[in-house]
Amino acid sequence: GQQLNQSPQSMFIQEGEDVSMNCTSSSIFNTWLWYKQDPGEGPVLLIALYKAGELTSNGRLTAQFGITRKDSFLNISASIPSDVGIYFCAGQRLYSGAGSYQLTFGKGTKLSVIP
Amino acid sequence: KAGVTQTPRYLIKTRGQQVTLSCSPISGHRSVSWYQQTPGQGLQFLFEYFSETQRNKGNFPGRFSGRQFSNSRSEMNVSTLELGDSALYLCASSLESGSWDTQYFGPGTRLTVL
Numbered sequence: 001g002q003q004l005n006q007s008p009q010s011m012f013i014q015e016g017e018d019v020s021m022n023c024t025s026s027s028i029f030n031t032w033l034w035y036k037q038d039p040g041e042g043p044v045l046l047i048a049l050y051k052a053g054e055l056t057s058n059g060r061l062t063a064q065f066g067i068t069r070k071d072s073f074l075n076i077s078a079s080i081p082s083d084v085g086i087y088f089c090a091g092q093r094l095y096s097g098a099g100s101y102q103l104t105f106g107k108g109t110k111l112s113v114i115p
Numbered sequence: 116k117a118g119v120t121q122t123p124r125y126l127i128k129t130r131g132q133q134v135t136l137s138c139s140p141i142s143g144h145r146s147v148s149w150y151q152q153t154p155g156q157g158l159q160f161l162f163e164y165f166s167e168t169q170r171n172k173g174n175f176p177g178r179f180s181g182r183q184f185s186n187s188r189s190e191m192n193v194s195t196l197e198l199g200d201s202a203l204y205l206c207a208s209s210l211e212s213g214s215w216d217t218q219y220f221g222p223g224t225r226l227t228v229l
Contacts, residue, residue: 033215042119042205042220043158088158092213101171101213105158 006106021109022073029091032072119221133194140208147189152203165212
């Protein structure tokens with residue numbers, strides 16, 4: 001089956017530093033999604049990417065859909081304590097047939113911010 | 116505007132039993148999808164319902180099933196529970212199938228199988 005390799009698994013950074021994480025796969029995806037999950041809560045969608053090469057920002061977050069459609073990265077600039085959490089990528093692959101797709105998640109990147 | 120609600124929040128069952136989890140989507144959302152989250156396997160897509168029909172399905176055995184009602188509320192059922200079914204079960208709703216920008220998750224149901 002399709003697998004997503006998300007790295008790094010965890011990272012400790014100083015407040016104010018920039019952060020970068022990425023997801024790669026051997027499979028092509030039609031959509032890339034980035035989520036953040038806080039303890040005891042469900043994930044929250046941060047950014048959705050729909051086209052190869054697309055670069056999208058959401059505040060201090062920037063994500064890109066790789067040209068090969070097999071990878072994506074998420075950058076967080078000027079990190080703050082509330083950025084702490086687990087970040088997940090997900091790739092959606094469309095199949096023939098109305099609205100058919102498969103959704104695969106990365107294992108997550110646990111971010112810790114040191115004040 | 117109320118968010119996605121899931122009931123119950125916590126559940127303890129024993130092997131062999133069955134369980135039904137409920138998800139109420141955000142008002143106006145017609146798509147409900149379900150996910151399993153475990154420390155070992157991470158987040159995995161179970162299935163999606165839209166307009167009372169299962170539109171997409173992940174790689175889970177037939178013991179995992181679901182349905183959606185005319186008011187878009189959805190239930191997920193797991194029969195013949197196994198220890199490995201212990202997990203956080205999350206549901207998410209969105210306006211339409213695949214409209215990711217409108218997707219919101221509920222807080223999840225923590226299922227423990229003894």
